[in-house]
Amino acid sequence: MIKDMTQDEITLYIIKTLKENKKTEFEAVIEELHPYDVAKIYQDLPEKHKARFLLFLKFDVLADLMEELEKEEQLDLLNKLGIEKSGKVLDLMDNDDLALLLNELSPEKKDSLLSGMKTEESNAVKGIMNYPPETAGRIMTNRFVWIRDYFSVREAVEKFKVFAGFAESINYLYVIDEARKLVGVVSYRDLLLAEPEEKIRTIMYERVISVPVTADQEVVAKMAERYDFLAIPVVDEDNVLVGIVTVDDIIDIVIKEANEDIEKLSASGKSIDFETKTLVAAARRLPWLILLLFIGLISGRIISSFEDTLQQVVALAFFMPMIAGMTGNTGTQSLAVVVRGLISHDIDKGVITRLVMRELGVGITIGVTCAILISIIAYIWQGNLILGAVVGCSLFFTLIIGTLAGTIIPLILYRFKIDPAVASGPLITTLNDIFSLLTYFGIATMFLKHLM
Amino acid sequence: MIKDMTQDEITLYIIKTLKENKKTEFEAVIEELHPYDVAKIYQDLPEKHKARFLLFLKFDVLADLMEELEKEEQLDLLNKLGIEKSGKVLDLMDNDDLALLLNELSPEKKDSLLSGMKTEESNAVKGIMNYPPETAGRIMTNRFVWIRDYFSVREAVEKFKVFAGFAESINYLYVIDEARKLVGVVSYRDLLLAEPEEKIRTIMYERVISVPVTADQEVVAKMAERYDFLAIPVVDEDNVLVGIVTVDDIIDIVIKEANEDIEKLSASGKSIDFETKTLVAAARRLPWLILLLFIGLISGRIISSFEDTLQQVVALAFFMPMIAGMTGNTGTQSLAVVVRGLISHDIDKGVITRLVMRELGVGITIGVTCAILISIIAYIWQGNLILGAVVGCSLFFTLIIGTLAGTIIPLILYRFKIDPAVASGPLITTLNDIFSLLTYFGIATMFLKHLM
Missing domain, CATH: 1.25.60.10 (MgtE N-terminal domain-like)
Structure with missing residues (x-):
């Protein structure tokens, strides 16, 4: 109705x-x-x-x-x-x-x-x-139906009917042996297609893909995505079936992991959503901001150590935000590529070497293009050829450094089993501020007498 | 074997x-x-x-x-x-x-x-x-099995057996009337649990959840996630069943949409992965970088217009990167919260008002905390009370501006049906650079005679 x-x-x-x-x-x-x-x-x-x-x-x-x-x-x-x-x-x-x-x-x-x-x-x-937390064991459910391989299809369906209310939407029955080890799987579809007297043994699929109970939930999600499974069985170290992870939980994991990556990349702290209270949200965001504030002061310290240079050529300050900003931006771009790539790739030395070389190439290409552009602009704006060369040259080097920092820092973290996304965008940006100021004022100081 | x-x-x-x-x-x-x-x-x-x-x-x-x-x-x-x-x-x-x-x-x-x-x-x-592209119609498949409501369970299973190879892993049979309109759904589980002579009409679920063929794929994914469906039927404007979207495609969509958000937030350009060639990757990243380079020059232009102020109090330059950086960081944080929140929430005026007020509160809280901290540090470092006050006061205002910019800009884009994630982190950061420099040097110039 x-x-x-x-x-x-x-x-x-x-x-x-x-x-x-x-x-x-x-x-x-x-x-x-x-x-x-x-x-x-x-x-x-x-x-x-x-x-x-x-x-x-x-x-x-x-x-x-x-x-x-x-x-x-x-x-x-x-x-x-x-x-x-x-x-x-x-x-x-x-x-x-x-x-x-x-x-x-x-x-x-x-x-x-x-x-x-x-x-x-x-x-x-x-x-x-x-x-x-975040392992297969933590997200599995025990609401699955197991059968034995000597059951007939009819017997399997009978058992399933008894436990149907209990095992709601799983779509597979798992076959275990006398030691409760996982030996096969049949889908509801297989059962519908089979004759009632057929043995489960003859219709079951033996090469069951399962995950260990200690597997990271991202690994579980990756398996489900690759194999298009609706549920994945979870086994202990003896291959004993202890639970299953269902596809609805896997979708939730995928969404949660993506959100976590974005949260970390933006250093917005753990789980702030539309409903989070003001003070809670502020408290979660503050630790990173205060850390970044102190790192930002290092930039200030660097500038102050080049105070003489700056005092003599104030025009150097005009290009400071652009150089620092560009270095930060290219670093963030590399970081995003690496963080998301690590999720879907199996990582080995070859992959990493190729990636770092590729990003070096990208850094050089971007560096040359932007450096030529800014040299011309700086020359026209300030009418100083040497200043144009200093700014262009600095941008060239800082873009390469920025790109490599955005690539290598997350890879190192990954190597030491730290989530690479904690090398958040703001952290990379702030570090790149420091690198870029050192490079810029270093080069400028070298050419100081030509600049004036 | x-x-x-x-x-x-x-x-x-x-x-x-x-x-x-x-x-x-x-x-x-x-x-x-x-x-x-x-x-x-x-x-x-x-x-x-x-x-x-x-x-x-x-x-x-x-x-x-x-x-x-x-x-x-x-x-x-x-x-x-x-x-x-x-x-x-x-x-x-x-x-x-x-x-x-x-x-x-x-x-x-x-x-x-x-x-x-x-x-x-x-x-x-x-x-x-x-x-x-990216609509239900584009991602649906026609490999589904339909039945009529006067079929018995036995007839339904017979038909399913004939088409089983064709409709591989769908888990539901869809019930249509003589005009091919969608009127019900039965799952494989329902079929296994029913008696062979029962009529489909009596076991089918009539309040079928479907999506229109023109629905955005994100909407389809949201439905599947909410209802834990393994497949969602797609209907045209007359409720005629035209296809289904399966859960494996939905997982792919969720991953793709999350990656797109991250790509846009980091302005890394479309689809760069580990396999992308150097020049292609560089070419995809360059347009944003060049745009940001020019916006960065606006910052330079602002500083140059405050050249006198800067020349007289060079120490002002020391705090420039920190203030610009912090404003950018808080903006990125707000942006990430908004972009991800928009995905899982139904948006109305009430939600938006509450969100903006919340972020204003967060901006003020963060602003007060960081401003007090930096005033003390600046005073101790430079031994100038007024300088400390100027820096603190500027940081207070720029953090509020940065937080609101990171909140309101994506909301405005969303309102005009532009994907809010194009207001990428780097763009917000670069815009916030400009806001923060104007505020900082504006305040400093007002207090100039006290600063010297």
Whole structure:
């Protein structure tokens, strides 16, 4: 009945059923909705209707709803539900989503929530939380269905039917041996295509691609992207199947990792979004800014040590921002190429050598072009041939230095297993300020007597 | 047999079968491999073996292989195959991948490839290529299976079995009415769980979420992420089902869009990766750099107009790079927050007002903190209280201006439907250079007689 209604009309209808206490009509509508839509309606609902809304929802829908909400909303919802109902809802949530919620709570709050859950479920969540953040172990779920290779297709489907509510959208059944080792995989598609009496052994795919439980989540995402998988099995060191990572989580990872790269490249600090409060956002941005302020003062120190040169040829100051800016810009460009390239490439010595040589070539090409251009402009503007030559020559060298700094610094960080994106744009820019001022005033001082 | 072999061992074994002309063994191995692995082996293969490798592959594997390769490799492969075989392979490729390849070819080359294909397939591809780039129509595939609502589950599965090779990994069957309008969807999971004699009508989900054929690909990705769908149906203005977008394409879109944002934020120009040739990379980066060079000269022009001030208090130059740098940095931070936020938020006036006010608050907080810090440092370093006050006061104002510029400029671009990421970090930095110099020297000139 609701299929042609807009989101707003549905919300109004839901409010009507709540006011008139019509649970059957309420449930009929909710059943037609996706979890995302249920969450939207819950968020739009006036506060006074929320209690009955939650009262009317079944536990599995509540669990789905929880998974769509932000942390604060989740905690608020659990408060509204009370301890006992909370436990039942948490039992039904995907382990990885639950681990994410619990991870940021105080130990007392965490224990209180875990104590309301079934022992097996709370143990599963605790298990996940023992793995380091951003690894396969941390983002996997235990909501998968395993079968044995001597099952017939009919038996596999029977088992699947029993556990279907439990293993919602996985699209593969995993085949394990008596030691729970992963030995094969069959897709729902394979099951539909096979005859009921065929053995799983004959239709299963044996060369299963899996990831170790300690694999970085970026590696997991890379595998899913390469192989177009809808889920990837996670195994421990003995090849025992311990969980799966599903494609919806992988999309979330890809988005999160890209955002993190952008945050780091812009040194905007961890997780500032539209909802972050002013003081929190300022506090997250300040540490980098203060560090950069001090590095910026080094530039000042360099200029002050060339005070005599500057005093005698004030025109040198006119080109300072341009030279520093250009060096910073070319560095940022190289940095972006390297940071994103590292994500999609397998890195070896050959790749790195080729990349550094390429960027050196780019630096020289850009340097020659911009240097000639600026020499002519500086000569025309200031009517001083030597000044033009000094500015051009400086720009040539600083552009090469800037390009190489933007390339080599992130590569060195990567080599030492530090995320190369922490060599943020502003850091590279500020470092390049220093390099460029040293070069510029160094060259200018050498030619000082010709400049005056 | 190959399940425990490494990639290298498999490649060596493949070479062996090629040398010894053992097609059966060759095919047995290939059948066990994923398209990504087949592509890796093909790429690693010595050139002299490639012809027979291609000769041994079946058409459907060739089509899968094509989809894994880069454009240049695809064209090389088609050349090796010859016109007639090429046509058959292209017939089997996913339309969207094929459209992507054809899109970048010369009209003659395109026509020659299309002419080797079946009429219905070439028409389908031409249809896709009529949609604007980066829309749902351009990335959809027509390889889906439709059923009617009066089918029984058994009939649906029968039809699916016939078309299974054609519709590989979609996980949903779409239900259409006699006018081909989309009226429902059933998943493979629904089919496995249902009884054979049940009617599709009774198990199908009627409130199908679909996207219009003209929707931006970012919107499609957002839908898939919100609803955790494995495929999204694409409909025309009459709700007629014209194609589907699958989750593997959605992951590719998410990665591509994130990379584009980073490229634009760093002004590194379009698509430079590790393989881009030196001169091409330099040529792509130069336009922005030359533009920024001229904008940088405006800074020089500003300084030169304050030449008298600078000549009298050379120490002012010491703080120039720091002030300009800090203004640029805070602007870049705000920019990154806004650009990424725009992707995941629905934007209205309320959101924008709140965001601008928040960033104003952040600017003031950061401004006060850094201004106090730098006033003290400047006073201690130069022993001049007024100089300290001028520097601090300037930094306070420029940090607020920088933060707001980094927030408002991308929002204005967004308002005028220009991608906000073109307000790249370097552009914001360079603009902020100008703002900060004007503020700094303006304030300094006002206090000039106290400074000396």
